[in-house]
Amino acid sequence: MxxxxxxxxxxxxxxxxxxxxxxxxxxxxxxxxxxxxxxxxxxxxxxxxxxxxxxxxxxxxxxxxxxxxxxxxxxxxxxxxxxxxxxxxxxxxxxxxxxxxxxxxxxxxxxxxxxxxxxxxxxxxxxxxxxxxxxxxxxxxxxxxxxxxxxxxxxxxxxxxxxxxxxxxxxxxxxxxxxxxxxxxxxxxxxxxxxxxxxxxxxxxxxxxxxxxxxxxxxxxxxxxxxxxxxxxxxxxxxxxxxxxxxxxxxxxxxxxxxxxxxGGKSPNIVFPDAPDLGAAAAAWAVFFNAGQMCTAGARLLVHRSVSDQVVEAVVAAADRWRPADPLLPDTVMGPLVDRRGLDRVLGRLATGIAQGGTIRCGGESRRGGSYLEPTVVTDTGPDNVLVREELFGPVLAVQTFDDEASAIELARDTEFGLAAAVWTADLGRAHRVARAMRAGTVWVNCYEEGDMSVPFGGVKLSGSGRDKSRHAMDQYTDLKTVWINHG
The missing domain is CATH 3.40.605.10 (Aldehyde Dehydrogenase; Chain A, domain 1)
Structure with a gap:
């Protein structure tokens, strides 16, 4: 190319x-x-x-x-x-x-x-x-x-x-x-x-x-x-x-x-202490792909406190590979936001999130002019921080920490949205428990954004209703008709 x-x-x-x-x-x-x-x-x-x-x-x-x-x-x-x-x-x-x-x-x-x-x-x-x-x-x-x-x-x-x-x-x-x-x-x-x-x-x-x-x-x-x-x-x-x-x-x-x-969505990406490397490797992609302009973006990174420094440092290091560039260059992995209005909205929410106690670990600036935004990681975001509550539609990651499985589930479920979630763990039992506890249309385990045309896509709560993809989508565009015949 x-x-x-x-x-x-x-x-x-x-x-x-x-x-x-x-x-x-x-x-x-x-x-x-x-x-x-x-x-x-x-x-x-x-x-x-x-x-x-x-x-x-x-x-x-x-x-x-x-x-x-x-x-x-x-x-x-x-x-x-x-x-x-x-x-x-x-x-x-x-x-x-x-x-x-x-x-x-x-x-x-x-x-x-x-x-x-x-x-x-x-x-x-x-x-x-x-x-x-x-x-x-x-x-x-x-x-x-x-x-x-x-x-x-x-x-x-x-x-x-x-x-x-x-x-x-x-x-x-x-x-x-x-x-x-x-x-x-x-x-x-x-x-x-x-x-x-x-x-x-x-x-x-x-x-x-x-x-x-x-x-x-x-x-x-x-x-x-x-x-x-x-x-x-x-x-x-x-x-x-x-x-x-x-x-x-x-x-x-x-x-x-x-x-x-x-x-919309505000998907939690949950990393347990037995899978920090796997979770960190995917966390940057989950929020920076398509400049964060995905309803399923893993914009909330929930990390066990014991490995939070390790995971955050790895994500910050990975963010350097997502610096925005001309989208017509074949090696570019992140282009601009869709327009200046979108950029201004993200920057405004980011400023509010910092005023509410968040700490920028990397990014947060538009360096190229136009609507390009550096990939951004923000720590110290409390449960009421705008970066945790609202869908930004930009390359901004809000990091939260938890102490145990119960608190991870509580944090993950503390949202009005219910489109997607992800769980990173080597414990199969935990994977099942946490996935079942999520109120979301899709839950990924030890992967992110995986799927196929054969599986349905959609959400619950403020993420909507109905499903795209799979044979289930056909239900939305058809009516059932019953014909009852008495043939004597």
């Missing part, structure tokens, strides 16, 4: 310019200049949707669902379309990775190796699963038959975040489309480019007009309109808890559409 070639390709890339509605690129009433967090340079003008554009996209999806071929195709044919789509995404992997890097600052290596791999695997997983969701024929009495079938739920609105624009976009659109639904996907304001290109490839793969539509635009306008729209049957959202509350209200005030939410 030669750095000169990526920089030269970035200069030559031509980002999409329009919205994707009804199987074609369309203009909008307004446009917005898109800039890259890499250096603040303008990437060009992009069509910016308003409420009328959202209405047009929903109308296209509604026509495609009510009258078009997609829901009426054999499930096998829908799956084959998704498989062709995956092949096209793989063929355009370089271009799509560049768009991801330019729009939100993800290092090009991670965009190419991780983000695109995730989307390709997602499309292939649901392409293969499409015709493997069976119905039921419960046993009844003689002369009567009961059939329980799964039918596509209708028009799905998906509102996705900027930190993994293609990964999470795929987790929403692929199972919905595999189920036979039609989709309107709203990109995040900070990452509106890459999914537009993916949509064009979907049409090339054989998606009929209106089956998959992509909108860029402001959340307060386009996101709200999708949430309130009476022709949207299901809404799925990944993002902040406050916005998730808004979507529940929109649904309640409109047609009571189903709402599935994957919201």
């Amino acid at each position: 030669d750095h000169v070639s990526w920089i030269e390709r970035a200069e030559a890339v031509r980002p999409p310019r329009g919205l994707w509605i009804g199987g074609e690129e369309r203009a909008a009433a307004t446009s917005r200049t898109i800039v890259t967090p890499r250096d603040g340079a303008a990437l060009g003008e992009l069509a910016w949707a308003d409420a009328a554009d959202a209405d047009a996209a929903v109308a296209a999806a509604r026509r495609a669902f009510d009258h078009g071929p997609w829901p009426r195709l054999a499930a096998r044919e829908r799956g084959e379309t998704l498989l062709r789509w995956a092949d096209l995404v793989e063929q355009h992997r370089d271009e799509l990775a560049l768009l991801v890097t330019l729009e939100m600052g993800k290092p090009i290596r991670h965009a190419w190796e991780i983000e695109l791999r995730a989307l390709i695997r997602c499309l292939r997983y649901y392409g293969g699963l499409a015709d493997k969701i069976p119905g039921e024929a419960p046993q009844t009495v003689d002369g009567e038959i009961a059939l329980v079938t799964r039918e596509p739920a209708g028009v799905v609105a998906a509102v996705v975040p900027w930190n993994f624009p293609l990964t999470i976009g795929g987790w929403k659109m692929a199972p919905a489309l595999a189920a036979g639904c039609t989709v309107v996907l709203k990109t995040a304001e900070q990452s509106p480019l890459s999914m537009q290109k993916v949509a064009a490839l979907g049409t090339e793969a054989g998606l009929p007009a209106g089956a998959f539509n992509v909108l860029s635009g402001d959340g307060v306008t386009v996101g709200r309109r999708l949430g309130e729209h009476p022709d949207v049957d299901v809404l799925t959202f990944t993002g902040s808890t406050p916005v998730g509350r808004h979507f529940l209200r929109y649904a309640g005030d409109s047609n009571l559409k189903r709402v599935h939410l994957e919201l």
